[in-house]
Amino acid sequence: MSNEEMKNVAAVCPNFYWKLFQSTFLISAFTVGGGFVIIPLLRAKYVDEYGWLSDKETLNLVSIAQSMPGVVAVNASIILGYRMAGIPGALTALAATILPPLITLSSISCAYDWFAAHPYVHYALKGMQCGATALIVNVAIDLLQKQWKKRLLWPLTIIAGTFVANFFFDVNIMLLVVIDGILGLLFLRSAEYGK
Amino acid sequence: MIYLTLFWEFAKVGIFCVGGGYASMPLIQAAVVDTYRWMSLGEFVDIFTISQMTPGPIGINAATFAGMKIAGIPGAICATVGFCTPSLILGIVLANLFFRYGDIGPIRGILNGLRPAVVALIAAAGISFVILALWNVETLPEDMAAVDPLGVIILAGSLAAVRRKVGVIKLLAGTGVAGLVLGLIQQSLH
Numbered sequence A: 001m002s003n004e005e006m007k008n009v010a011a012v013c014p015n016f017y018w019k020l021f022q023s024t025f026l027i028s029a030f031t032v033g034g035g036f037v038i039i040p041l042l043r044a045k046y047v048d049e050y051g052w053l054s055d056k057e058t059l060n061l062v063s064i065a066q067s068m069p070g071v072v073a074v075n076a077s078i079i080l081g082y083r084m085a086g087i088p089g090a091l092t093a094l095a096a097t098i099l100p101p102l103i104t105l106s107s108i109s110c111a112y113d114w115f116a117a118h119p120y121v122h123y124a125l126k127g128m129q130c131g132a133t134a135l136i137v138n139v140a141i142d143l144l145q146k147q148w149k150k151r152l153l154w155p156l157t158i159i160a161g162t163f164v165a166n167f168f169f170d171v172n173i174m175l176l177v178v179i180d181g182i183l184g185l186l187f188l189r190s191a192e193y194g195k
Numbered sequence B: 001m002i003y004l005t006l007f008w009e010f011a012k013v014g015i016f017c018v019g020g021g022y023a024s025m026p027l028i029q030a031a032v033v034d035t036y037r038w039m040s041l042g043e044f045v046d047i048f049t050i051s052q053m054t055p056g057p058i059g060i061n062a063a064t065f066a067g068m069k070i071a072g073i074p075g076a077i078c079a080t081v082g083f084c085t086p087s088l089i090l091g092i093v094l095a096n097l098f099f100r101y102g103d104i105g106p107i108r109g110i111l112n113g114l115r116p117a118v119v120a121l122i123a124a125a126g127i128s129f130v131i132l133a134l135w136n137v138e139t140l141p142e143d144m145a146a147v148d149p150l151g152v153i154i155l156a157g158s159l160a161a162v163r164r165k166v167g168v169i170k171l172l173a174g175t176g177v178a179g180l181v182l183g184l185i186q187q188s189l190h
Helices: A016-030 A035-049 A055-067 A072-115 A119-150 A153-168 A173-187 B002-016 B021-035 B041-053 B058-101 B107-135 B149-163 B168-189
Strands: none
Touching: A016 A035, A016 A072, A035 A055, A035 A072, A055 A072, A055 B058, A072 B041, A072 B058, A119 A153, A119 B021, A119 B041, A119 B107, A119 B149, A119 B168, A153 A173, A153 B107, A173 B002, A173 B021, A173 B107, B002 B021, B002 B058, B021 B041, B021 B058, B021 B107, B041 B058, B041 B107, B041 B168, B107 B149, B149 B168
């Protein structure tokens, strides 16, 4: 697809920026569960309800959002916003995605400081810490199983090396990801390593 | 200057977290707990817990909450904006590459190297969370027998529940109640 074929949705849709901001803001404000829940909702709005984007193009753009660094829901809103209306579109969608958590979490953070010292709240938080620990352990197990099933030497070596360096030798995490990124650039460019 | 430091640290998290909200946790933990000691591991796990229960993307929730705890509302804004800045720049670059060539080229290689790295980092963060849950300390305990029975019971129950695909909200509400009940029982026994 070339740039010439791209239509600027903002130019043909009245009140585009307001609609974009409002719909994205509401989705971000009321959706619990992160990117994998938010993206289907964004798609339903932009594709099915407003007809701003085609289904296929949205899928392609979302797959870029999922493979690039950062928070998937934020990436998706940036890329979709950019596709529809250039940089102003990207900024509008980004603001609409991060404002609700900024408002909600700032209020919750004040309440946390207020309540966390209370012994009963402390017990409940301790219980919830265990629940959250189970969640991240579960994610780690799923990811490890997924990588293990692929039986590819390079990714498994990177996993083992990174884990040992980080957990047992306290090697700086940023240094590790830079090294692993360079290894990827040099050795992992073939499609079998994707996904 | 705390605000610039927050912006920069969270921008680094934004550059290197590949694979969604969970991937950002070990990176945020490395910055706010290990490097700058802005908070304890326990407080960080609380942030992680609450970020899961509140609406919005988990990574953004965690960045906002951490920034807020460290330096108030301006801190929350710096952390969140810092976190998203790399996405904004990279998103525009990648979208253009894609519109022009239908592919995102060599960047794929870098991302293919980062994906397994993130698996290792999430696993390491998971283990440090487990140590905290079971022994209430931040690094491998010297006395392995000094385990917290409350932590063992709730963590074992939660793992069983998570493997059976119990929803996040149900799980965290349940573990909150269990923590309160078991904590009160433990308190009355002492």
